[in-house]
Amino acid sequence: MIVRDMESNGGAPSQAGIEGTALAVRGLRKVFQRPAVDDLSLDIRRGEFYALLGPNGAGKTTTLRMVAGLMKPDAGSIAIFGVDALAKPTAAKQITAWVSDEPMIYDKLTPLEYLAFVAGLWGVDPKLGEASARDLLRWLELAPNAEERCEGFSKGMRQKVALAGALVHDPRLIILDEPLTGLDARAARLVKDVLLEKVRQGCTVIMTTHILEVAERMAERIGVISRGKLIAEGTLDELRRQAGSKVGDNSLEDVFLTLVAGEEPTP
Amino acid sequence: MSNAAASPRSLLWLARQENRLSWRDLVWLMTAGYRWRGRSVVIWLFIVAVVMHVIAWGMVARYAGISLGAGIDALIAISGSFALAFFLMLSQALEQVTRLFYGRGDLDLLKSSPVSLRRVLGLRVLSVATSTCTMTVFVAGPFINVLAVLGGARWLSGYGVAIAGGLAASGIALVLTSALFDLMGARRTRLAAQIVAAVIGSAFIIAIQVVAIVSIGTMSQTAFFHSETVLAHAPDADSLLWLPARAILGDAVALTVVLVIGGAMFMVPVLLLAGRLGDYALAAASADVALGRGNRVGFTSIFLGRFRATSAARLLRRKEWVLLLRDPWLASQSLMQLLYLIPPAIFLWRSYGAAQGALIVLAPVLTMAAGQLGGGLAWLAVSGEDAPDLIASAPITERRMILAKIQSVLLAIMLVFTPFLVAMAAQSIEIAAIVAVGIALASTSSTLIQVWFRSQAKRRYFRRRQTSSRIATFAEAFSSVAWAGTAAIAAGGSWLALGPTVMALLILTGAWLIRPK
Numbered sequence: 001m002i003v004r005d006m007e008s009n010g011g012a013p014s015q016a017g018i019e020g021t022a023l024a025v026r027g028l029r030k031v032f033q034r035p036a037v038d039d040l041s042l043d044i045r046r047g048e049f050y051a052l053l054g055p056n057g058a059g060k061t062t063t064l065r066m067v068a069g070l071m072k073p074d075a076g077s078i079a080i081f082g083v084d085a086l087a088k089p090t091a092a093k094q095i096t097a098w099v100s101d102e103p104m105i106y107d108k109l110t111p112l113e114y115l116a117f118v119a120g121l122w123g124v125d126p127k128l129g130e131a132s133a134r135d136l137l138r139w140l141e142l143a144p145n146a147e148e149r150c151e152g153f154s155k156g157m158r159q160k161v162a163l164a165g166a167l168v169h170d171p172r173l174i175i176l177d178e179p180l181t182g183l184d185a186r187a188a189r190l191v192k193d194v195l196l197e198k199v200r201q202g203c204t205v206i207m208t209t210h211i212l213e214v215a216e217r218m219a220e221r222i223g224v225i226s227r228g229k230l231i232a233e234g235t236l237d238e239l240r241r242q243a244g245s246k247v248g249d250n251s252l253e254d255v256f257l258t259l260v261a262g263e264e265p266t267p
Numbered sequence: 268m269s270n271a272a273a274s275p276r277s278l279l280w281l282a283r284q285e286n287r288l289s290w291r292d293l294v295w296l297m298t299a300g301y302r303w304r305g306r307s308v309v310i311w312l313f314i315v316a317v318v319m320h321v322i323a324w325g326m327v328a329r330y331a332g333i334s335l336g337a338g339i340d341a342l343i344a345i346s347g348s349f350a351l352a353f354f355l356m357l358s359q360a361l362e363q364v365t366r367l368f369y370g371r372g373d374l375d376l377l378k379s380s381p382v383s384l385r386r387v388l389g390l391r392v393l394s395v396a397t398s399t400c401t402m403t404v405f406v407a408g409p410f411i412n413v414l415a416v417l418g419g420a421r422w423l424s425g426y427g428v429a430i431a432g433g434l435a436a437s438g439i440a441l442v443l444t445s446a447l448f449d450l451m452g453a454r455r456t457r458l459a460a461q462i463v464a465a466v467i468g469s470a471f472i473i474a475i476q477v478v479a480i481v482s483i484g485t486m487s488q489t490a491f492f493h494s495e496t497v498l499a500h501a502p503d504a505d506s507l508l509w510l511p512a513r514a515i516l517g518d519a520v521a522l523t524v525v526l527v528i529g530g531a532m533f534m535v536p537v538l539l540l541a542g543r544l545g546d547y548a549l550a551a552a553s554a555d556v557a558l559g560r561g562n563r564v565g566f567t568s569i570f571l572g573r574f575r576a577t578s579a580a581r582l583l584r585r586k587e588w589v590l591l592l593r594d595p596w597l598a599s600q601s602l603m604q605l606l607y608l609i610p611p612a613i614f615l616w617r618s619y620g621a622a623q624g625a626l627i628v629l630a631p632v633l634t635m636a637a638g639q640l641g642g643g644l645a646w647l648a649v650s651g652e653d654a655p656d657l658i659a660s661a662p663i664t665e666r667r668m669i670l671a672k673i674q675s676v677l678l679a680i681m682l683v684f685t686p687f688l689v690a691m692a693a694q695s696i697e698i699a700a701i702v703a704v705g706i707a708l709a710s711t712s713s714t715l716i717q718v719w720f721r722s723q724a725k726r727r728y729f730r731r732r733q734t735s736s737r738i739a740t741f742a743e744a745f746s747s748v749a750w751a752g753t754a755a756i757a758a759g760g761s762w763l764a765l766g767p768t769v770m771a772l773l774i775l776t777g778a779w780l781i782r783p784k
Contacts, residue, residue: 096660103652121582
């Protein structure tokens with residue numbers, strides 16, 4: 001797939017960035033009525049599947065929205081493959097894709113038209129874009145609906161169209177906020193398979209989820225965020241160690257609840 | 268727990284629930300969900316009431332002395348005004364009745380409950396009648412009050428006529444909706460009803476203007492009602508056609524008859540059709556699920572091509588046009604304003620080769636229409652973006668994105684108004700040029716105001732866009748009026764056109780200064 005020349009967009013990822021960290025977040029801060037994200041730092045390696053967990057209102061979505069360029073932080077820095085996402089947002093967005101829990105697609109467009117539109121926004125060559133779109137729709141089992149308008153689609157179908165939109169421009173970093181919410185088992189499995197395949201192809205994925213089993217099975221590393229701060233990070237074994245001896249060899253759910261309970265305000 | 272008195276599922280219990288929902292909907296409509304706006308809404312309502320009474324005073328004070336023995340010309344004028352109001356009521360009632368069946372809201376909950384759907388929908392039709400009557404009374408109230416103060420309490424019978432009109436309009440709306448369900452099926456009824464509602468709302472005034480142009484060569488309906496042509500064709504003073512007019516003038520017998528007829532026109536359809544309301548609601552729900560299945564690419568792709576543009580700006584423009592053309596409801600809502608261009612078009616055609624005075628009349632009409640159409644389209648393109656995250660996460664700057672959307676609006680305006688300008692240019696290039704500038708300024712101003720006051724919303728809230736920012740609504744309306752004034756005076760060849768120009772610029776400056784940062 002041909003991606004628009006980075007230089008023409010005013011910024012290029014550095015070689016060091018390409019070879020090292022996919023996403024580097026430093027001292028990120030965002031305050032609404034209270035701090036939603038508070039001095040958060042994060043490093044995600046290239047080709048890594050990273051899950052960001054946390055209770056409701058912990059600051060996960062706010063963090064990811066800032067990384068995706070949908071929201072400006074009050075302080076801190078974000079580098080995506082070495083590109084300063086705050087100084088050169090267009091260059092950073094060129095290699096990034098965003099998928100939210102609520103699939104935002106155009107009801108009046110067909111999946112094929114939607115993907116052609118998204119590919120165009122990212123500057124993908126139309127012919128390559130169409131070929132890629134058809135491949136993705138086949139992969140996501142949407143080929144029979146490729147030329148039907150999205151207005152009658154179920155939540156799962158809409159989410160798959162949105163995911164196809166995120167992949168059609170061949171991003172290097174995919175940011176997903178609760179992408180499995182409301183999907184049936186088959187659709188959820190398909191989305192998970194697609195994401196794991198993209199990671200195998202070298203893509204970096206960062207995802208929030210409330211389904212801890214998904215994080216446990218798919219993620220190489222897990223970050224736990226509470227009240228805007230990263231309180232624990234690592235592989236499942238590392239998290240178990242951080243949680244202490246009480247959790248033993250128990251599941252991520254036990255580890256998560258132990259970690260988060262330690263951060264709860266005392267009554 | 269005020270509902271404690273009424274047993275659950277009783278008619279009274281359901282009515283209270285309906286009232287609560289209607290009241291909260293009305294409050295939301297006025298406050299846009301902001302509680303703190305409550306007090307300012309009350310102050311605004313008071314100011315609006317005062318202003319409406321002042322306007323009413325200026326418009327109808329001289330008619331307060333008209334008595335029951337008035338001549339046929341007075342009966343024609345009163346009946347014409349009533350007919351105009353009635354068509355507007357009917358349009359509103361039709362839209363509300365349609366919403367009863369297609370509004371998702373709590374309908375699924377009610378359908379899944381053991382409550383009689385027939386009873387619930389019957390009650391909701393009654394609430395449609397109530398809201399139609401309330402709206403009519405609200406609009407007609409200042410005029411009736413002024414007439415009553417100056418001409419005596421007999422004019423208060425106007426309220427009775429307004430209520431009878433609201434009831435009759437709701438009954439007719441129910442019959443029309445039912446006929447559409449039976450004739451066109453649930454899937455097409457929604458759109459058809461909305462288009463019929465919009466056409467009915469504008470049909471009377473457009474028809475009167477068209478007849479006035481053809482018969483007496485003017486667009487003024489007031490002049491038409493007083494013309495010899497109408498007087499010659501009007502029925503005798505004792506005709507039943509004048510019953511509403513006589514009732515408004517205080518004839519107690521006529522008022523009683525009008526109220527009985529209005530009540531019957533509402534009650535008979537409700538009783539006859541009540542048994543089918545539940546079926547319509549279920550059919551509408553099925554149609555909603557089936558929507559889009561098999562709805563393949565249509566003519567829009569043929570006309571607008573595929574999404575293969577070479578630039579993001581061109582893609583965004585194309586996307587806006589495709590989305591608008593493929594959404595018949597939105598297209599009908601925004602383009603319905605073009606119906607009001609039919610009389611000017613006929614006027615232009617009829618006055619071809621006549622004096623330039625005819626063209627000057629059209630200058631403000633076209634400029635105003637461009638401003639209003641531009642505002643609506645700009646709201647859809649800028650605020651009514653269905654995938655804001657996608658656009659925000661795309662590698663294009665916000666400035667380029669906004670610019671592309673503005674271009675999509677202005678190009679659409681250009682497409683609509685070019686035929687008018689070409690026809691005008693055939694008669695006077697100078698006036699056509701002035702009107703072209705007026706159209707460009709009015710539509711650009713409305714578009715800029717929508718950009719400055721943009722706030723993300725679902726496209727389906729298009730009809731309620733005014734509630735999100737009243738400042739934007741007023742600024743858009745007043746700037747369109749000011750540019751229309753500029754175009755009219757400039758087309759007349761006077762330097763006084765600078766007056767409304769300055770006013771328009773001041774409005775724009777003010778809007779820019781107080782725009783949300």
